[in-house]
Amino acid sequence: MPDRRLLTAAGTLALLGALPVAASAARVRWLSAGRTHLPQDVPHRGVGMVLGARAYPTFPSTFLAARLDVAVELYARGKINAVLVTGDGLPRSFDEPKVMKDYLVAHGVPATAVFEDGAGFDTYDSCIRARDTFGLTELTVISQDYHLPRIIAICRELDIDAVGVPDRTIRRRRGPKWVRGLLREQLANLKMEWDLFTRRRPQRDDPLDPTLRDHSLRG
Incomplete structure (x- = not known):
């Protein structure tokens, strides 16, 4: 039989590890409460920012295409x-923003309205650069x-x-991968x-370029 003290210690450590995860998840829920919308009822904003995900040389992954x-x-x-498309622009990731822009343009968004x-x-x-590099406040x-x-x-x-x-x-189309993504989010909250x-x-850390901000205000 396992030593009861070892089991108690293991349980205590597991609980201590779970507390920061739960606290961070609760704070994320509090900060984001009431700010998620359907496409038809979201308030107007000058810029929509799409976060990157896996891309291939000429097309986005299923997750990225859905975004x-x-x-x-x-x-x-x-x-x-x-639209601001943000992601890893290095060759190792097949230049995610370029793949994203090409997809948007192919689906009817003017190239002049997509910024990488x-x-x-x-x-x-992505978030801090939206503020400091592109000058966006909303x-x-x-x-x-x-x-x-x-x-x-x-x-x-x-x-x-x-x-x-x-x-x-994606929840419906790729259920197991969606669940894995949900679980990874709990640790990402700690980061x-x-x-x-x-x-x-x-x-x-690039200098401010207000081109996107000014374009969105004119659009």
């Missing part, structure tokens, strides 16, 4: 004037439903007025807390 489809719908409905950020290496980088953010609350939470902590429109199709606490600079 982009939401952006296409929002643009067609007049809910956004421009190739240094959105993670969610925090956004509609677009991703899968399990990811969206964390994006909104980060934006709000960075003083960006963010609302979100989720993709909910978010560290990034916000340290106020770390993005991995690439």
